[in-house]
Amino acid sequence: MVGGTGLYADAVTEGFVLPPESDPAIREKLSKLPLQELVSRLKKVDPEIAVKIDLKNQRRVIRALEISQLTGRPFSQLQRKKKPNLRVLKMGVQKDREEYLRRLMLELTR
Secondary structure, eight states: OOOOOHHHHHHHHHTBOOOOOOOHHHHHHHHTSOHHHHHHHHHHHOHHHHTTSOTTOHHHHHHHHHHHHHHSSOHHHHTOBOOOSSOOOOOOOOOOHHHHHHHHHHHHTO
16 A cells, blocks of 8 residues: 555554445434533533543534444444554655745745
8 A cells, every 4th residue: 555644544454444325314413502512412421432522513413423323322432443454654755844945935935
């Protein structure tokens, strides 16, 4: 595997269990509730995830509740990793920060 986002690479190499796709009906119903109510529900359904995510971020709170409703399990249980059946060698290229900033500024001035 070459490239991809950090999350994608971690999902493949570290065995993340990906949550199900969203359900527009559940998401719409939850989005009509005030944030305070959503947070209260999340703390009851999944107190473990409630201390990990930003409870001021309504989208994340809704997603955690949505996943719990879709799977019947707390979102925190789905965030556990399973051991992948592969050996992984991670490599990367790192440029000098000053060179990176110089190139970025050149691009921005074009």
